[in-house]
Amino acid sequence: MNLLVLAEHHADALTPATLSALAAARRLGGDIHLLIVGTDCRRIAESATRLAGVSRVLVGDATHLATPTAEDLTAVILSVLARNAYSHVLAPATSTGKSALPRVAAKLDVAPVSDVVEIVDAETFVHPIYAGNALATVRSTDPIKVITVRPTAFAGTLSETSAAPASLETISVPPADTRSRVTGRDLTASARPELASAKTVVAGGRGLGSKENFERLLVPLADKLGAAIGASRAAVDGGFVPNDLQIGQTGQIVAPQLYIAAGISGAIQHVAGMKDSRVIVAINKDPEAPIFQVADFGLVGDVSQLLPELTEKAG
Amino acid sequence: MKVVVPVKRVVDYHIRVHVKSDGSGVETAGLKMSMNPFDEIAVEAAVSLKEAGIVSEVVVVSAGVAACQDTLRTALAMGGDRAILIEISADAEKNLQPLAVAKLLRAVCDREAPQLVLCGKQAIDDDAHQTGQMLAARLDWPQATAVSAIEAAPGLLTLTREIDGGLERLRVDLPAVVTVDLRLNEPRYVTLPNLMKARKKPIETLTPESLGVDIAPRLHILKVSEPAPRARGEILASVGELVARLKEKGVFA
Ligand SMILES: Cc1cc2nc3c(=O)[nH]c(=O)nc-3n(C[C@H](O)[C@H](O)[C@H](O)COP(=O)(O)OP(=O)(O)OC[C@H]3O[C@@H](n4cnc5c(N)ncnc54)[C@H](O)[C@@H]3O)c2cc1C
Ligand SMILES: Cc1cc2nc3c(=O)[nH]c(=O)nc-3n(C[C@H](O)[C@H](O)[C@H](O)COP(=O)(O)OP(=O)(O)OC[C@H]3O[C@@H](n4cnc5c(N)ncnc54)[C@H](O)[C@@H]3O)c2cc1C
Numbered sequence: 330m331n332l333l334v335l336a337e338h339h340a341d342a343l344t345p346a347t348l349s350a351l352a353a354a355r356r357l358g359g360d361i362h363l364l365i366v367g368t369d370c371r372r373i374a375e376s377a378t379r380l381a382g383v384s385r386v387l388v389g390d391a392t393h394l395a396t397p398t399a400e401d402l403t404a405v406i407l408s409v410l411a412r413n414a415y416s417h418v419l420a421p422a423t424s425t426g427k428s429a430l431p432r433v434a435a436k437l438d439v440a441p442v443s444d445v446v447e448i449v450d451a452e453t454f455v456h457p458i459y460a461g462n463a464l465a466t467v468r469s470t471d472p473i474k475v476i477t478v479r480p481t482a483f484a485g486t487l488s489e490t491s492a493a494p495a496s497l498e499t500i501s502v503p504p505a506d507t508r509s510r511v512t513g514r515d516l517t518a519s520a521r522p523e524l525a526s527a528k529t530v531v532a533g534g535r536g537l538g539s540k541e542n543f544e545r546l547l548v549p550l551a552d553k554l555g556a557a558i559g560a561s562r563a564a565v566d567g568g569f570v571p572n573d574l575q576i577g578q579t580g581q582i583v584a585p586q587l588y589i590a591a592g593i594s595g596a597i598q599h600v601a602g603m604k605d606s607r608v609i610v611a612i613n614k615d616p617e618a619p620i621f622q623v624a625d626f627g628l629v630g631d632v633s634q635l636l637p638e639l640t641e642k643a644g
Numbered sequence: 645m646k647v648v649v650p651v652k653r654v655v656d657y658h659i660r661v662h663v664k665s666d667g668s669g670v671e672t673a674g675l676k677m678s679m680n681p682f683d684e685i686a687v688e689a690a691v692s693l694k695e696a697g698i699v700s701e702v703v704v705v706s707a708g709v710a711a712c713q714d715t716l717r718t719a720l721a722m723g724g725d726r727a728i729l730i731e732i733s734a735d736a737e738k739n740l741q742p743l744a745v746a747k748l749l750r751a752v753c754d755r756e757a758p759q760l761v762l763c764g765k766q767a768i769d770d771d772a773h774q775t776g777q778m779l780a781a782r783l784d785w786p787q788a789t790a791v792s793a794i795e796a797a798p799g800l801l802t803l804t805r806e807i808d809g810g811l812e813r814l815r816v817d818l819p820a821v822v823t824v825d826l827r828l829n830e831p832r833y834v835t836l837p838n839l840m841k842a843r844k845k846p847i848e849t850l851t852p853e854s855l856g857v858d859i860a861p862r863l864h865i866l867k868v869s870e871p872a873p874r875a876r877g878e879i880l881a882s883v884g885e886l887v888a889r890l891k892e893k894g895v896f897a
Contacts, residue, residue, distance in 0.1 A: 398814070399777065400786055424807040428789045431742070431774035435781035440743045440862035443772050453866065458770050459661045463670050464871055467863040508817040509786035512802075516810040525808070529895070554897060562826065572792070572827060573810050578771065579826055581808070587895040597660055598768075604874065608895050610886065616879070625877040626886055638883040644897050 330359035330451070331413060335406065335420035335429070338365065338373050345526040346421035348485030351380060353478040354419050356448045360384040362413075363495075366405055366502075368395040378494040386497045393505035396514060400506040402429040407436060408503055415473060416451065422477035422582075423525075430477050439471035446482035460578040460601035480525060481584035481605060517571050524574060527557035529587045532576055532603070535563035536592020536613065536632055543569040546636040547591060553643045559583065559603075561593045577602035589639075592632045595620025612636070645759035645818070646701045647690045649724065650749055650779075651683040653708055653715040654769040667867040669738060670769075679715045682764025684722070684831035686824045689794060690762050691723030691832075698796045701725050703756055707748050708737045713847055720842035721834040727847040728752060736859060744852075744859035746778035751855035753783055758819065760801075765790045765823040776823035786820045792827040 332354045337344045354361045362385040365374050374388045389405045397405075402425070406418065418433060420426030422444045434441035446464070447455035453468045454476060524530065531551040537543045543564065551558050559576040560569060576583055578601040588606035593599060595611070595618055603609070604623050611624035612635050621627045628635055655661055656676040664671050679687075693699040704719040706712040707730040716727035730748050732740060753761065763776035773789075780787035792811070793804035805812045806825050816822070852859045880886050890896035 396812070398786075399789070403781070424790065424805075427773050428777060428787070431772075431777035432781040432787065434774075435743060435746055435778035438743070440741050441774055441778075442863065443774060457871070458868070459655070459670060460768065460771065461871060462661050463663050463868050465868050466866040468866055469863055471862055506786070509788065509820070510815055511812055512815055513813040514807070514810060515813075566827070571810065572806050573808060578768065579766070587890065598657070604871075608890065608893050609874075609877070610890070621877065621879065623874050623877075625875075626889055627877060627879045628883065628886055629879060635883060639886070642883060642887045 330416045332359050332361050332417040333415045336365045346480040349480035349483040350419050350421045350478045352483040352485035355382040366394050379490045381491045383495045388499045389502040391502050396511040398509050399428040403432045404503040406433050417474045426477045434475040441475040444479045445476050446479050522557045524557040529554045529556035530559045530585045531556045531589045532559035533591050534561035534593030540569045550640040594618050647699050647760045648758040649686050649690050649704045649762050651706050652680040652767045653712045654680045663870045669868050680767045686762040687719045687722045688829045688831040720845045721838040729849045739861040742774040747857045749779045750782040761821045763823045780821035786816045789823045790825040792825045
């Protein structure tokens with residue numbers, strides 16, 4: 330049984346989400362082929378040959394793949410699938426994976442499974458529905474299983490290496506599909522840990538009141554804890570922080586060791602993105618706020634008083 | 645140009661659903677149903693493109709039970725011109741999967757020949773995040789997902805997508821499938837006069853058979869369960885107490 334895992338990389342390294350997808354693939358068992366697509370990605374490919382469970386690293390290197398579109402990724406994956414028999418295609422449930430894999434599945438006429446949080450067996454998967462209020466166990470009888478994996482559900486590390494390095498193979502890639510092209514990216518530059526994989530997340534909501542308050546009250550706490558910053562939709566819509574910091578059903582899914590929610594009410598759409606955190610702290614002036622139902626520890630009070638006090642006592 | 649907007653009838657987003665005791669699914673009987681919030685944004689986008697003179701006709705489509713007509717009426721009241729209901733029995737709807745929806749929508753696009761399909765990026769019930777991309781694949785059209793800004797020029801769209809870590813700008817030739825994110829716009833409210841007017845707008849009813857599409861599910865739902873609940877937490881009296889407890893748990897530097 331061969332499994333194909335679509336890798337994502339950034340700044341010359343595989344992303345943590347890719348390592349999670351690999352961990353999921355190892356749960357399935359079989360020969361794992363890691364597909365690395367990009368421009369000048371030979372270095373990453375070479376280091377990937379040491380990853381546990383990976384028997385082959387396939388490299389699709391071309392200029393048009395620097396910021397690949399879903400169309401181009403699909404074409405590369407389909408060309409790999411045409412040359413070799415695979416039982417599964419996996420990718421992390423990131424914006425790239427979620428955009429490309431359904432396209433691949435529809436081309437293959439198979440039903441993809443999104444956001445898998447548990448692998449029961451080679452054809453049975455668990456994934457959340459209704460903003461995580463229910464878990465569906467589904468069995469796929471399609472010849473190729475196409476799944477995206479929720480990174481927070483599978484722990485993957487770089488330290489798991491294999492004694493025998495995987496083979497490295499450069500594949501030829503189909504030409505660019507020029508009907509859609511990426512013309513630019515505005516990535517939020519930040520020295521903080523990546524939100525999706527951070528150990529501590531400090532998140533703020535509408536209760537912070539303004540961008541200025543967010544920066545004055547919440548950012549120093551995050552700095553002191555070495556935490557990533559997150560936000561509710563209301564905080565993003567209010568312009569306190571950029572969109573990529575939104576946590577929830579429609580934003581990022583996080584599961585850090587510690588999640589501090591300040592001035593966030595705890596709407597189901599927000600809770601969907603953080604309820605698997607190990608320890609949840611809620612700070613809210615309303616004792617009835619639903620966030621207290623999922624919090625391990627709660628403080629009832631004003632963020633403008635409690636956050637500076639917490640910052641002061643941290644570290 | 646003509647735009648097709650697929651709209652899905654889902655349990656209203658304010659409602660917290662519960663799993664049926666026999667584990668066969670989620671209890672939806674008697675719950676308030678509404679248009680998937682992302683689809684309201686898609687309808688709003690289509691209607692504003694029409695108001696800007698870029699779009700000539702907005703056709704809204706829903707696949708599901710007869711009650712999806714209510715969802716279609718809402719979309720018509722927002723400014724859709726006409727509607728298509730692909731009627732499916734309640735039993736079949738329970739297990740209508742994105743691959744089948746994509747094939748149904750493809751068949752509709754073959755008949756309607758739109759230049760653009762505007763979908764929601766995800767439906768809030770199954771959160772599959774699949775249908776638009778799958779439709780694009782079945783049509784062999786380009787796609788753009790999670791779009792938060794649209795600029796239309798003849799034959800092409802300039803789009804902004806919300807991606808992990810920031811924003812991506814994309815140029816896509818038409819025809820194309822675009823799935824929309826929350827920040828694209830704020831959908832207008834449906835007014836009573838517009839709802840009355842919408843009653844006069846046509847809803848055509850089709851079936852999977854009349855479209856020649858096999859909607860048999862590919863995924864078998866073995867069970868649906870509630871996630872393990874979190875243990876009840878405590879309200880603490882002071883920041884000092886909180887810090888002590890977090891240190892105990894080993895999560896506070
Ligand atoms: C389709 C859909 C998808 C959505 N997806 C998401 C998503 O992914 N993520 C998300 O977060 N939301 C999402 N939402 C929005 C969600 O429903 C809520 O509206 C949002 O989470 C509310 O944000 P909030 O908690 O910051 O604001 P509010 O609900 O307004 O809560 C603010 C809280 O701050 C408290 N507060 C006010 N002032 C203070 C103070 N001085 N000190 C302490 N506490 C104070 C208040 O008591 C209140 O509890 C979605 C909605 C829809 C319809
Ligand atoms: C485990 C499980 C449990 C289920 N339980 C239920 C249940 O309790 N109740 C129930 O009703 N269904 C249930 N279903 C079936 C469900 O309706 C389908 O799986 C659905 O098509 C999944 O896709 P989605 O709507 O989440 O797609 P997404 O890809 O998230 O939807 C994106 C967009 O596609 C369009 N779209 C999707 N579906 C339609 C449609 N029918 N008509 C028009 N446009 C559409 C909309 O524009 C939507 O915004 C269940 C499915 C599974 C796998």
